[in-house]
Amino acid sequence: MKSSYSDxxxxxxxxxxxxxxxxxxxxxxxxxxxxxxALAFPAPQWAHFVQYAKGQAA
Structure with a gap:
């Protein structure tokens, strides 16, 4: 999946x-x-990173 900001x-x-x-x-x-x-991240840690990047970290 490529970022929607890739341009x-x-x-x-x-x-x-x-x-x-x-x-x-x-x-x-x-x-x-x-x-x-490629870097391989454990799925739960990647999900946490994405939430954090969106400003939704708990």
Whole structure:
């Protein structure tokens, strides 16, 4: 999934939330380098990060 803000000059990431259901991790990579390395975050920690980034952290 690519950020809806990805037309900002390439300063974005891509992530695959659907991967979490099958593997329990969410891979994240630089959208400018789709064949490069990806970081794999445990699904619960990624969900917490997204909530925090949206300003909804508890």
């Amino acid at each position: 900002n000059g390439g300063q974005c990431i891509e992530w695959a939330p659907e991967h979490a259901a099958a593997h329990g991790v969410v891979p994240v990579r630089d959208s400018k380098n789709p064949n490069g390395p």
